[in-house]
Each structure stands twice: as structure tokens, then as C-alpha cells.
Amino acid sequence: MLEIGTKAPSFALKDQNGTVHALEQYRGKKVILYFYPKDNTSGCTKEACSFADRYPQITEKGAVVLGVSKDSEASHKKFEEKNNLPFTLLSDPDAEVIQAYDVWVDKNMYGRKYKGIERSTYLIDENGIIIKAYQKVKPANHTDDVLKDLD
Secondary structure, X not given: OOOOOOEOOOOEEEEOOOOEEEHHHHOOOEEEEEEOOOOOOHHHHHHHHHHHHOHHHHHHOOEEEEEEEOOOHHHHHHHHHHHOOOOEEEEOOOOHHXXXXXXXXXXXXXXXXXXXXXXXXXXXXXXXXXXXXXXXXXXXXXXXXXXXXXX
16 A cells, blocks of 8 residues: 555546546545446445445535546446446556556455455545555445545
8 A cells, every 4th residue: 555645646547438537637625546346346336336325425525536447438337327426437457557556466366366456445635645545445334434534
């Protein structure tokens, strides 16, 4: 995980509509930058829907939500539409931003070792500084933790 108090790595990635989003365009707002393994899987759907359910409270606190995975823009679009997600999903097919945020890790499933995204979230302040890092996130209560930390 990246250090709290350090400048968040900049990025420019396309969203589910093909629009490029750069971290710099969110100056003046807090950014909830969450990394998740795959669209339409149970844990990732639960996490995304939890952010969607709490989105009005998040925006009231002056924050935006940006979800990042390696999935394509088209996959993100289907995921957004299927779950009525009101926030931006960014596509990082080459895992450049995923690696920059230190969430591309060794994983092990049923004895098979592989590289993948560790479900993680960074809370970035209005000046682009990391103020909180959440590692190995559990989708069930994660959004509540982030909401508390927005105060």
C-alpha cells in the first residue's frame, strides 16, 4: 500500500463511456478511489452496490467515487447499467494505475498462484494527498467505514 500523507499517483483512464478521467480534474473534492478484481462477480457487485446505495451521502460530503479494474470499457458499461451505478468506473487493461497504487499482488486460489488486484481503496483529499488506505477490503461494511472517514 502507498503511504498515507504522500501525493497520490496521477492517472488518465477511460471510463465506461469512453471519457478520459484524470485525477487532477478532481482537485477540490475528496476522491474515493477503489480497486476491485472483476465486474459482475459477487464481491465486486456487493461492493459497487454498497457505494451506489450510499452515493447521495458521499456526494453530500464533497466526495466522488471512482472504481478501477482491468475490465474493458464495454464490460464496465454493462456492469454500470445492470446495477444502476451512479459513479465512474475506470478501465485499466494494462494495470499501469493498478500497479502504481500498489494493489497488483500475488494471489493464490486452490493452489494456483497468479497476479491479481487486491480489493483496496484509497481516500484522497482535495489536494491529491492520500489520507486513508484500506487494504484487503471486505465488501459488506466497507462503504460505512469510508463514510465515517469522510468527516
